[in-house]
Structure formats: structure tokens, C-alpha cells
Amino acid sequence: MLESIVRSLQAAKKQNTKPEPQIIAVSSPHGSTGKTTVSINMALELASEKYSVLLIDADLEGPSIANYFCFSELPAGLVGALRIASQHRFDLTQLERLSIKIPKSSLTVLPGAISDQPLELTIESIQVILEVAKASFDFVVVDLGSLKPKQGFDLASEVVRMSDEVVLVALADPLGIFRLLRVEKHLLSLTEHPKLIVNRLRNSVISQAKSEIKTTLAGLGAIEAAAFLPDDPVHVDQATRLGMLGGGRSGSFRSSVGIFTRVEILGRPGALDARVAKLG
Secondary structure, three states: OOHHHHHHHHHHHHHHHHOOOOEEEEEEOOEEEHHHHHHHHHHHHHHHOOOOOEEEEEEEOOOOHHHOOOOOOOOOOHHHHHHHHHOOOOOOHHHHHHHHOOOOOEEEOOOOHHHOOOOOOOOOHHHHHHHHEEEEEEEEEEEEEEEOOOOOHHHHHHHHHHHOOOEEEEEHHHHHHHHHHHHHHHHHHOOOOOOEEEEEEOOOOOOOOOHHHHHHHHHHHHEEEEEEOOOHHHHHHHHOOOOOOOOOOOOOHHOOOOHHHHHHOOOOHHHHHHHHHHHO
């Protein structure tokens, strides 16, 4: 009885402890894996916990977060931040000017854009943007492009290297697992403990999909899945139409992202979360 009370008090204390600021990089193997949807919902979950969150759209080839939030007017965003940082002028004032604060929320978005002029990408510029962001927010969620192991300078790889947590989103189908295994070695050269999310799980593609994917990863891969997210197109599409914020926490996808965020990012599962995470 006494041990149970002590564990409850320790869990409550841990839940009320504010975490150290973190940069969370979200990337994927090649292909449309749903990493942007995961990034947005993870940021929304953290913001719902009353943490200050900056969501950065760092997919330079296909930025889309502004579309999800239905922004009508955009500041220069990340492209502007990179140019200013290359001139050694980037600070919190510039970050606030280039970002969009979401009303009635602790979430701020630094949108992306496809630049019509070549960008001067340097490790120093990226590092100063992340340092300013980390000093100003509890969590910085960076939605990256796909990992590209054979390129000389890859923005996604550099941000992964600089981040406190790394989330890799792979599709729950044979091609998705194949692409995951192809980038796994490169990913592990950048970070020691990535958290793998297997997205769009459905048994219609692979019979007993979760167990088969687990078996495949155990036999061929070096990374164990931290979460399996169900294919939930109805609620995801509804949330997208409403600008992501109107979808609430309904649907199995958003619920699963919430459990992943609390268990793997915040490290404080409830009783149900712990059970679901263990079964998953």
C-alpha cells in the first residue's frame, strides 16, 4: 500500500516537472509518409499541455504546413530566417517577425516557402536559428524533408544531428519498410536513439501488419518501432479541412499521436498510455 502511494506521488511530481527545452526533428525515408501531419499533431499535443511550442517548416522542397493551417498571408518564414542568419543578424526579434502566433494557443509557426533564389545553407546559419528557437520555446518541432544519405550537404541530416530528439516516420507497407531499412544506417550515424513511428497501419495491406512489421524490423533492422499510428483518413481529412485546430482530439490517429507524445517525448505516461504503449 505504502509503495503504491509513493509511486503515485513520484509520478505526480514527474508530471508537474517542466522539461528542459528540446529540439525535436521529424524526418522520413523517401516518399509521402505523413511526417508533416505527425509533426503538426505532435506540436498541437505539446501546446495543449501548455508548453510553448515553435513548429518550423524546414522541408525546403515541399513546404506545406501553411496550407494545413489555412494561413492567408505569410511572412518570409524560414527562408527569411536563413538569409538573415547568414548575415549574422538573426535573433528573437527576427524570429517573432518571421513567425505566426496561433490564436488562443501556445503554438507558433515558422512557415516554409520555396525560394525563387538559391539559398546559402550553412551549418552556422541553421545552428543559430535553432539556438535562438530553443532559448525562446519549451519545444521546437522541426518538420524536415526526407533523409538523403548520399548528398554532400543535407539540411535534414544536419538538423537531425543537432536535435535533442529525432522522430522518423515510415509507412506501414512493404515499400515503406524497404525505404526505412535503406536510410537506417545513415540515420544511426547522425543520432543514437531515434524514435521510429510506423504510420498508416492497416491490415488490408499486410495481414497482421503490426506483428509482421515488428518481426521484419527485429530480423533486418536496428531500430525498434516506438509507435504504430493507425490509418485514420476520415478524422485526418476533417482536421485538415478545418485548419488542423478544429479537429480536436477525436479519431484514433490523433489519440495515438497523443499517447506517443506523452510517453516518448514527455516521458510521463498515464496508466492507459503505459498499457497501450506496451501492447503497441
